[in-house]
Amino acid sequence: MRAYALALLFAAGAAFAQNDLPAAAPLFAAALADLDDKPAAVAAYKGRPLVVNFWARWCAPCREEFPELIRARARNKARGAEVLGIAIEDKTDAVREFAKAYEIDYPVLLAKDNGITLMQALGNARAGLPFTLALDRDGRVVYTKLGGMKRADVEAAFAAALKR
Numbered sequence: 197m198r199a200y201a202l203a204l205l206f207a208a209g210a211a212f213a214q215n216d217l218p219a220a221a222p223l224f225a226a227a228l229a230d231l232d233d234k235p236a237a238v239a240a241y242k243g244r245p246l247v248v249n250f251w252a253r254w255c256a257p258c259r260e261e262f263p264e265l266i267r268a269r270a271r272n273k274a275r276g277a278e279v280l281g282i283a284i285e286d287k288t289d290a291v292r293e294f295a296k297a298y299e300i301d302y303p304v305l306l307a308k309d310n311g312i313t314l315m316q317a318l319g320n321a322r323a324g325l326p327f328t329l330a331l332d333r334d335g336r337v338v339y340t341k342l343g344g345m346k347r348a349d350v351e352a353a354f355a356a357a358l359k360r
Contacts, residue, residue: 217337222317223248224335228305231295233288236305238280242335245277245357247350250307250315250327252284253294257344258326262298268350269302275358276333278302284311284325330357 223238230236238248249265251258269279279302283291286308295304307314312323319340320327330339330353339356341349 216319217340218317218319218329220318220331220335220337222314223329223331226307226310226314228282228307228310229288231288231292231304231306233306238305241278241280243333245272245275245333245354246280246331247277247353247357248280248282248329248331249345250282250284250311250320250325252325253290255325259298261326261345261350262300264345264347264350266299266301268347268354272354272358277354277358280305282307282311282314284315328353330354332357332359 224242226238228236228238247265247268249258249261265279265281269277281295281300281302281304283304283306285291285306288306291304291306315323315327318327318329318337320342322342324342326342326344328339328341328345328349329337332338338359339353341353345353
C-alpha cells in the first residue's frame with residue numbers, strides 16, 4: 197500500500213510538472229535576428245523537435261555547455277532534432293565571431309532587446325542564464341532547465357523533444 201501511495205504521489209507530481217510548462221507561443225512570435233542581422237523567426241523550425249538554448253558571451257556556464265549541445269545535435273540530427281541558440285545580445289558581429297570561436301555549428305539567433313522579456317514569457321521569471329527548453333514536433337514545451345546543462349541534462353532535453 198505504501199509503494200502504491202508513493203507511486204500515486206510521484207505520478208501526480210509528474211502530471212503537475214507537465215501542466216506547469218510554459219506555452220511556446222511567445223517563442224514562435226518573437227522578433228529575432230540571424231547572424232547577418234536579418235529578421236529571423238523560430239516559426240521556421242515548427243514541426244521539428246527543438247532544443248532551444250538561451251545564452252550570452254559573458255556567461256561561463258553557457259560556454260561550458262556548448263560542446264555537449266554540439267555533440268548531442270550531431271547524435272540526434274538524423275532523427276530531425278535541432279538545437280537553436282538564442283543569444284541575449286545585441287551586437288551581431290561579436291556574436292558571430294564568438295560562435296565561430298566556440299565552433300557552434302547550429303543556428304544562432306540574437307534576441308537583442310527582447311531577450312529578457314522572451315525568457316520570462318517562457319517561464320524563466322528571473323531571466324537567468326543559461327536557460328534551455330525543449331519543444332516536441334507539435335511545438336509544445338516539454339522540458340525546461342535554468343542553469344548549466346551536463347550531458348545527462350542535454351540527453352533528457354533531446355529525449356523529451358523526440359518523444360512521441
